Amino acid sequence: MAYKCARCKRTVEVDYEYAGVRCPYCGHRILMKERPTTVKRMKAI
């Protein structure tokens, strides 16, 4: 799973299930999920 740190904006790889989630570079605890690379197809309605 690829996430992005909300503070230092670096891509973070979170692979484990520890109780606390932390950015390894700056220690910030808020991570944002990256947009998946799959192409989104939808009706223009």
Next chain:
Amino acid sequence: MNVELIELRDDRVRFLLSGVTPAFANAIRRSCIAEVPKLAIDEISIYENTSVLFDEQIALRLGLVPIRADDLKVYSTPDECQCGGVGCPGCRIDFMVTAEGPGTVYSRDIKFSEPAVRAAFDNIPLVVLGEGEKLVIEGFATLRTGKEHAKWQAGTLCGYKNLPSIEIIGCNGCGRCVKVCPRGVLVLDESDTLKVKDITECSLCRLCVEECEQRAISVMPLEDAFIMSIESDGSINAKDLVRMAAEELKKKALVLQDTLASIS
């Protein structure tokens, strides 16, 4: 049946249709709205969207952009297409939108694969992109009718009203009805005779009838004459829109005729 042109513009036509029933005038109106096929963006694929709008919001805005083609007869609706609706250049027109902020993405940035197809208006804003925000969308447009979705509705403001008829008998030239008319339909000429300036402006409010003490004026709607006002959204000329609406009605009548002939 008589047709008399009142006003003709690129996007709007007003004409007088007389000698027809209200059902026929309504049929023309409904056909302009729901039966005339037009192009609109059908499906899109979003490769990248880092703008402030959701994917679905941008999809909605793209779908509602009116699209103009130089010759609509080249394309057919997916039901009638030879490919059976699978997708071929006869029923699908591909497009692409690529933009990077800062700036605003306008309808002129929608690039179609056919040079004869483009957005009807250049300056419809789609989304505002900030610094570093990107938008990469690809998709296709199809020809369908307003019955399926309002984005394929060719006639936007279509209506009609009965032509009024104003009769003046026994007028004394006091001019009170002229002052009370909210639309300025009545006018007193040099010899103080009451005249109708423009009958198509009358809204049948009958304020003049109430105001007249001599009961000289009577306002009635004509049962078989209508002032039709058809406005297009920019994708088709208003005159072509009415012509195509009549064609669609004719096609339906012919299908009915053939079906009835095959039954008996």
